[in-house]
Amino acid sequence: xxxxxxxxxxxxxxxxxxxxxxxxxxxxxxxxxxxxxxxxxxxxxxxxxxxxxxxxxxxxxxxxxxxxxxxxxxxxxxxxxxxxxxxxxxxxxxxxxxxxxxxxxxxxxxxxxxxxxxxxxxxxxxxxxxxxxxxxxxxxxxxxxxxxxxxxxxxxxxxxxxxxxxxxxxxxxxxxxxxxxxxxxxxxxxxxxxxxxxxxxxxxxxxxxxxxxxxxxxxxxxxxxxxxxxxxxxxxxxxxxxxxxxxxxxxxxxxxxxxxxxxxxxxxxxxxxxxxxxxxxxxxxxxxxxxxxxxxxxx
Amino acid sequence: xxxxxxxxxxxxxxxxxxxxxxxxxxxxxxxxxxxxxxxxxxxxxxxxxxxxxxxxxxxxxxxxxxxxxxxxxxxxxxxxxxxxxxxxxxxxxxxxxxxxxxxxxxxxxxxxxxxxxxxxxxxxxxxxxxxxxxxxxxxxxxxxxxxxxxxxxxxxxxxxxxxxxxxxxxxxxxxxxxxxxxxxxxxxxxxxxxxxxxxxxxxxxxxxxxxxxxxxxxxxxxxxxxxxxxxxxxxxxxxxxxxxxxxxxxxxxxxxxxxxxxxxxxxxxxxxxxxxxxxxxxxxxxxxxxxxxxxxxxxxxxxxxxxxxxxxxxxxxxxxxxxxxxxxxxxxxxxxxxxxxxxxxxxxxxxxxxxxxxxxxxxxxxxxxxxxxxxxxxxxxxxxxxxxxxxxxxxxxxxxxxxxxxxxxxxxxxxxxxxxxxxxxxxxxxxxxxxxxxxxxxxx
Numbered sequence: 001x002x003x004x005x006x007x008x009x010x011x012x013x014x015x016x017x018x019x020x021x022x023x024x025x026x027x028x029x030x031x032x033x034x035x036x037x038x039x040x041x042x043x044x045x046x047x048x049x050x051x052x053x054x055x056x057x058x059x060x061x062x063x064x065x066x067x068x069x070x071x072x073x074x075x076x077x078x079x080x081x082x083x084x085x086x087x088x089x090x091x092x093x094x095x096x097x098x099x100x101x102x103x104x105x106x107x108x109x110x111x112x113x114x115x116x117x118x119x120x121x122x123x124x125x126x127x128x129x130x131x132x133x134x135x136x137x138x139x140x141x142x143x144x145x146x147x148x149x150x151x152x153x154x155x156x157x158x159x160x161x162x163x164x165x166x167x168x169x170x171x172x173x174x175x176x177x178x179x180x181x182x183x184x185x186x187x188x189x190x191x192x193x194x195x196x197x198x199x200x201x202x203x204x205x206x207x208x209x210x211x212x213x214x215x216x217x218x219x220x221x222x223x224x225x226x227x228x229x230x231x232x233x234x235x236x237x238x239x240x241x242x243x244x245x246x247x248x249x250x251x252x253x254x255x256x257x258x259x260x261x262x263x264x265x266x267x268x269x270x271x272x273x274x275x276x277x278x279x280x281x282x283x284x285x286x287x288x289x290x291x292x293x294x295x296x297x298x299x
Numbered sequence: 300x301x302x303x304x305x306x307x308x309x310x311x312x313x314x315x316x317x318x319x320x321x322x323x324x325x326x327x328x329x330x331x332x333x334x335x336x337x338x339x340x341x342x343x344x345x346x347x348x349x350x351x352x353x354x355x356x357x358x359x360x361x362x363x364x365x366x367x368x369x370x371x372x373x374x375x376x377x378x379x380x381x382x383x384x385x386x387x388x389x390x391x392x393x394x395x396x397x398x399x400x401x402x403x404x405x406x407x408x409x410x411x412x413x414x415x416x417x418x419x420x421x422x423x424x425x426x427x428x429x430x431x432x433x434x435x436x437x438x439x440x441x442x443x444x445x446x447x448x449x450x451x452x453x454x455x456x457x458x459x460x461x462x463x464x465x466x467x468x469x470x471x472x473x474x475x476x477x478x479x480x481x482x483x484x485x486x487x488x489x490x491x492x493x494x495x496x497x498x499x500x501x502x503x504x505x506x507x508x509x510x511x512x513x514x515x516x517x518x519x520x521x522x523x524x525x526x527x528x529x530x531x532x533x534x535x536x537x538x539x540x541x542x543x544x545x546x547x548x549x550x551x552x553x554x555x556x557x558x559x560x561x562x563x564x565x566x567x568x569x570x571x572x573x574x575x576x577x578x579x580x581x582x583x584x585x586x587x588x589x590x591x592x593x594x595x596x597x598x599x600x601x602x603x604x605x606x607x608x609x610x611x612x613x614x615x616x617x618x619x620x621x622x623x624x625x626x627x628x629x630x631x632x633x634x635x636x637x638x639x640x641x642x643x644x645x646x647x648x649x650x651x652x653x654x655x656x657x658x659x660x661x662x663x664x665x666x667x668x669x670x671x672x673x674x675x676x677x678x679x680x681x682x683x684x685x686x687x688x689x690x691x692x693x694x695x696x697x698x699x700x701x702x703x704x705x706x707x708x709x710x711x712x713x714x715x716x717x718x719x720x721x722x723x724x725x726x727x728x729x730x731x732x733x734x735x736x737x738x739x740x741x742x743x
Binding site for chain 1: 350351354355356358359526529531532533534540543544556561564565568569570571588
């Protein structure tokens with residue numbers, strides 16, 4: 001019985017992390033139709049920025065703990081804004097309207113460039129900013145010791161997911177965004193400044209990526225290559241849910257999280273297979289993903 | 300006129316490409332320019348990870364150690380018996396190559412080093428896959444090659460009659476036999492054993508060697524859980540839960556690098572390392588970074604008498620001081636291993652009966668190195684296995700202790716086991732030797 005509770009708890013925690021990682025990727029694809037390979041780098045930049053700043057803050061005993069948490073969020077926001085704006089204004093805006101495949105190659109090139117840039121800035125030694133993770137302590141849930149930081153991540157994911165959904169569904173800006181998602185040309189004809197929407201969405205996606213990295217940093221050793229590792233996983237989640245769908249990413253993350261946790265507890269040898277097994281199964285039944293829409297293609 | 304056709308969007312074309320690129324990962328690296336130098340210098344190719352996840356914990360300390368050693372040797376600063384300038388009186392010129400990119404790329408780099416850059420010897424390789432790929436090429440080219448870190452047991456079972464290939468580090472089986480022997484001495488009542496390993500050859504072999512050794516050395520022990528997550532996964536929440544619910548006394552892990560540090564942090568925060576004692580075979584490499592996030596009493600190893608486990612001797616004192624003054628940190632085990640390989644190469648070259656100031660032929664160096672006994676930062680090294688091509692040394696384990704006042708971690712309760720106690724003899728595999736109950740082992 002304890003294992004069953006553990007599967008539910010572990011699955012929820014892992015799913016919340018997956019959703020954080022995948023949210024930015026799916027938002028950018030939904031609006032801009034860009035499969036953003038550089039999303040892994042955004043995640044890594046957020047992790048490095050948080051680990052170096054928060055690590056410095058705690059190692060020097062500068063002040064109260066809660067300031068450290070604010071710094072994590074602050075540096076994720078700042079890093080996301082700067083990197084997102086630089087890339088969108090400096091590169092991507094010249095590429096809009098190009099073939100999706102070309103955009104994949106461009107963002108892959110960005111990933112490589114950013115990986116090297118991070119190596120130049122932060123070196124190859126790992127950064128270890130564990131204090132925000134350790135300071136929160138732990139709780140006992142159904143007989144299982146669980147980190148409070150992990151539980152906090154579940155809360156953050158829920159708030160973030162709900163916030164994104166409300167923004168898209170209940171605000172004027174969200175309606176504009178959905179109009180662009182639905183038909184870019186008609187939206188343009190109706191007076192929507194699509195370019196501005198693109199900038200906004202790309203920066204939002206970048207901030208979501210850096211935020212995911214910053215929130216993950218205290219639980220891991222931040223080292224070269226962490227961004228590349230999460231990209232495949234994030235794609236799997238987004239593909240299961242349907243490219244460009246927030247609800248899809250949430251459901252995809254939950255499916256993958258619970259399946260993986262069940263595999264780890266009951267059949268560890270299938271742990272890696274199960275993620276892609278779920279993906280294959282979903283795509284066999286619904287090639288467009290759980291929440292993906294079958295689109296009409298203009299020819 | 301627009302025709303509308305049912306389709307699953309354009310992403311169908313882009314998605315497979317995106318996934319293929321993502322799966323391929325990053326294998327970027329640079330090939331050094333071809334410089335055929337015959338300038339009287341002893342050219343050494345040094346190959347280690349300068350990029351990727353292994354660069355921080357292993358590659359950078361190794362490259363730093365090589366720089367410290369080469370500079371010290373060129374200035375004649377090392378204590379006896381290595382006080383002769385350079386190697387055999389010839390100045391050492393080092394060519395450092397990044398090991399990232401996979402075995403095929405490394406074979407290409409190796410050929411480039413030997414055939415175009417005309418190095419006189421190659422020292423390097425952390426990845427077992429790279430060592431297995433390089434060994435036959437080294438034999439084919441007749442290039443003096445010293446592997447300094449890779450631990451695969453298959454190296455000399457694949458290369459059965461080595462001539463130019465040597466390994467100054469220990470076989471990985473030694474790590475796990477040593478870990479089991481340490482547990483028998485310090486935790487004789489432990490019964491329930493769990494394990495978490497990275498899911499590739501290194502992790503699987505380590506777990507097999509450890510569980511086989513435990514079955515022989517502590518026959519009452521039983522494996523209650525085994526987890527094999529993907530390498531570089533970083534998040535181990537579910538694995539920690541799976542281990543927790545089985546209530547193990549001991550948790551063995553051959554994790555390394557960022558994975559190891561993340562595991563310690565997450566497992567400690569969730570109380571798992573209070574309930575069970577962790578045994579980390581590569582644990583020494585993060586000694587300075589655990590701080591108060593690892594529990595006192597956690598068992599760590601350094602893959603031999605390296606790093607914090609290195610004995611006090613004139614060579615190690617010089618090396619530690621030189622390394623600390625250059626890099627403001629104590630040398631960890633990968634650094635000691637690199638120093639050992641370079642000292643072994645110097646020993647071989649200077650005992651190859653070549654005229655002082657000249658560079659001996661690879662065959663002469665190989666003959667001098669085969670079966671040699673040389674002094675190193677880790678004490679005396681005997682090239683006593685694989686027909687004199689594989690080093691045999693003891694291994695030590697100890698417990699991590701953190702001093703809150705000085706904010707420094709250290710190793711306590713160290714127990715060392717002699718090479719003859721933990722090293723399989725020639726003519727048998729590690730598995731067969733362990734299963735047979737370590738026949739001929741001489742333990743203290």
